[in-house]
Amino acid sequence: MTALNIQNLCKSFGSVEVLRDFSLDIREGEFVSLLGPSGCGKTTTLRCVAGFEFPNQGKIVFGQKDMTYLAPEKRDVGMVFQSYALFPHLTVRENLAFGLEMRGIATEEMRRRIDDILQMVQLTGLDDRFPRELSGGQQQRVALARALVIEPSVLLLDEPLANLDASLRDDMRFFIRDLQQRVGITSIYVTHDQSEAIVMSDRIVVMFDGQIAQVGTPREIHDMPASRRVAEFVGRSNFIEGTVASAASGGMQKLDTPYGILSAACTSGFEKGSKAGLMIRPENIELGTGKTGWNTLNAVVSKAVYLGDAINLSLRLPDNQTVLVDAKADCTVKSGDELEVSFSPANAWLLV
């Protein structure tokens, strides 16, 4: 197991700066996702770690070894590509043997390791097939096996699920995460899908415009986003604007809004009288008055969309601002109804 240090990485293509002062420490065996919209620099970061790009500045260290300018074949990384990149002229077994041959592993050992990994990814018996004879999910697992069979010090995954259909994608998330934990390999996972990152990661790095916007556990990223941009990228959110009414204890702050005084959790640094926005996720808003101390809003239902397992409500507040609420599927609210909704201050989060 290897820890991975990325220090002050900078990368430009011509005059375009794609990565700015990117630093990250990854622990041994940790699964870290780089999450961000396309063009945010997450793939460039991964390619620098893999050795396909060299940074203009900064350092990449595996354990104690500086890898920054080493050729990819000397780095000992396993990489899974978005297109799987399986060699079409080689069978599954030959694909898996490729990396082992390059390392000069003996035939007997090679067979044992390939058999083991095939069993691990549940592809035993398919060794003589060509990649084109396999389904997308199977190809994905061969790609994963090929990256893992060389027992690399770091596993890199570049949007590996982007080409799979939705139901398979959900299964593969758990499959990859499970396998990663069993092998215990330090992994970097690049994705633009926030739910993928939340489900799979130990920690998430949210990136915008070549810079880190926030690093944290999935729960921290989701419940305590560092900025509105992170909040909006990581999930659906409502913002209620107001001015900070008073300092309060326990990381709670009161906000003076057009709908009354609302309280929300926050980090320190909000001064009385300053402008702020209260973020509340649709799934944290309940119909009714709620418990004591909860924030309540009066609203009119403008749209109710039945999803089978839930109902998405669009509510209109008195000044026409829209608030999204996820209600239970059995609720009978319909468009035009007046109602009261509430949410716990612990679920509300104050942002600049």
Add this chain to the structure above:
Amino acid sequence: MTVAQTISPAQRRLGPLVLIVPAIALLFAFFVLPYFSIIVMSFRTASASAPYGDSYTLVHFTTALSDSYTMGILARTLGLGLLVTVITLILGYPVAWHLARTKSRWKGLLYTFVLSPLLVGLVVRTFGWMIILSKNGVANQSLAWLGLTDSPLQLMNNNLGVTIALVHVFLPFIILPLLGNIQAINPELESAARSLGASRTKTFFRVTLPLSMPGIQAGTILVFVLSISAYVTPAMLGGARAKTMSVLVVQYLVDNFRWPAGAALALILAFTAIVTVWLYFMLTRNMTRRLP
């Protein structure tokens, strides 16, 4: 719907056939018939007053096949084809690879360079080479001026001149099939090989080259067939010492008026070419069998 119902199955089957009739007619009139007439002519006796005599004979084939001069020219023609093919492959592959992978804004210009030999007429292009390669030509004068040679080199009226000019004109014929082939190879395959521990060289020989076999096969066959059947270039640059089969055939037909014997030579060349290409195809089949 109603329109579809009024067309009978027979009509539907005939439809496509009707569309290819013009092409078939054209092929028949300008390819099958002339070839057939050449085949017939090669078995006719010679005649002084007409293109060929009335009776049939095998003598043109037996004479040609037992004549060491003719067979020498056939061997040289095949050797020339092989040489031109190998050189174009070695020169063309890196160009094709670069063109397929480059993101340069000069890509369009590079394409034009690659196609440039085909943008100039055959005779004009060959004259150009004569100007460059002759005794007092550009090449020899430059070499002398640089002090590299004492007396002019023999650059034309031999195999060298023909090879140079043929390589020049046939380069696009190997680059274009290779280019299409290499473009279709996912660049991530090369990255994957590198990350699995293969050096650049190993990646090329284990991944890129095997996957470009179809392009190599198509391009080399094209260049080989075109080289051995080329006429203008060997006729103008080859002189008497580097005569090829097609030059000999034209000499028989036009200069000596020996139509049946010339037809037999043409058929010998065509047959040899077909057998060579078939053998090559069989030999390279294993290399492409595993590809999708």
